[in-house]
Amino acid sequence: MNIYYAPMEGITTYLYRQLHNEYFGGVDKYFTPFISVFPDHYIKKRDEREIDPANNLGMKTVPQVLANSSKELIWIFKKLTAMGYDEVNLNLGCPSGTVTAKGRGSGFLKDPAELDRFFEEVFDSLGDDAKMLSVKTRIGYLDASEMEHLSEIYAKYPIKELTIHPRIRKQFYKGVPDMAVFEKALVASSCPVCYNGNVFTLEDYKDICRRYGDHIDINTNDNHFDVNLLNSNNKKDNLNDLKSNDIDGIYHINKSGCVDNKISSVMLGRGIVADPSLGRQIKGGAKMDKAEFREFRRALENMYKEHLKDSHNVHNKMKEMWFYMSQSFEGTDKYIKNILKSKSFSEYQAAVNTLEGNCEIKSGPNATPVSF
Known part of the structure; x- marks a missing residue:
């Protein structure tokens, strides 16, 4: 995939x-x-x-x-x-x-x-x-x-x-x-x-x-597709004919009556x-931990400082990033508000340090590769 x-x-x-x-x-x-x-x-x-x-x-x-x-x-x-x-x-x-x-x-x-x-x-x-x-x-x-x-x-x-x-x-x-x-x-x-x-x-x-x-099972009642959509020329009464034929090289009807989509x-x-x-x-690798996240976050800040120059622009850019990144932590509600409401980069840094010091990365098992 x-x-x-x-x-x-x-x-x-x-x-x-x-x-x-x-x-x-x-x-x-x-x-x-x-x-x-x-x-x-x-x-x-x-x-x-x-x-x-x-x-x-x-x-x-x-x-x-x-x-x-x-x-x-x-x-x-x-x-x-x-x-x-x-x-x-x-x-x-x-x-x-x-x-x-x-x-x-x-x-x-x-x-x-x-x-x-x-x-x-x-x-x-x-x-x-x-x-x-x-x-x-x-x-x-x-x-x-x-x-x-x-x-x-x-x-x-x-x-x-x-x-x-x-x-x-x-x-x-x-x-x-x-x-x-x-x-x-x-x-x-x-x-x-x-x-x-x-x-x-x-x-x-x-x-x-x-x-x-x-695959997707045709023969279900949970709002799955109509087989007529496979091809305007292929009606349900032609289902048996379709079982042995590829459709556009991607989909075919298998012996169990399913479309391999x-x-x-x-x-x-x-x-x-x-x-x-x-x-x-x-891809089978590890979920990030807090130390790796912090290193990446600091690298982001330094990168924006180098290219955006103005600290106000860097501050706004990082607040935008934190709107999303905070969702990787547990219990951030009261802490993320301080980041998003910060008026200066120094206020922002203090709020970030508080969040990272008090909140943990959401737990979850490491991946095992998934392929079909």
Whole structure:
């Protein structure tokens, strides 16, 4: 199973990715925060630094781009592949209002007909190189039922890999992922599928592997998929014919009447920011202890001091990190408030020392490698 580090704006910068890879590893691909492409074909200097190969040595990095114009995507795709990248990821999942208002990110999902035309133009233009384009999507903008039509669109094109976050746009990151819709999308996909959403612990990861790393039983009553979604030409009365035939080289009906739908990858987001050792645990390594965490935290502070210069910016950046990292400790409620409310870097340091002195890393067994 491939393990990916999700793009998180303002957090997973190239500086953070370098440090995480050095201290913890356990990640097969790091995705950059989305790169916005402007109509006259340029990107911000900040984004140029994110994709500079010199800033991504020693790790597999995938640039993620934000575009709703085929010309914009084709331009940035060619720029990135010329730099040596063998994968470019299209963001169709960002729920931010400033992004969706422009019809980008998950905002593009509102117009499936235009999305289909967009893909047709992109894949026609790029030819064989288009096999290096992957997509990250939500399951709809207003309603999860939109995913059925979106799946039909995605299945028309040779997408490298489809990462599915099973929430709709208006949920942002609240509520729970819609796993019934995810299952249907998994079956409908003609390309490898990566799961993303609410994987906070090793047990969460194992649960995803148990459910989707092996097989999904068709003959259940718990909102599992309709076999008709396998292929528009394959109806239930053709089930026996399907048993011996691969579908798109990924799924087939086995003798027990199950579809062997294997997800290719799992993308970690908030969970791995909270516990930077999560990927390593999944790969069979140790869970971090407090000493290792403290060393990593200090390295983060020093890195930001070196590159951000202004102590106020460093202070704000670390408070943002602690919003997530505090979740790796037991009983932090009263201590994390002091970190987030700190007015200066010295106040912040005192609050951090108090938390680390009084709270322990959440216990949990070390991982045993999980593979299917």
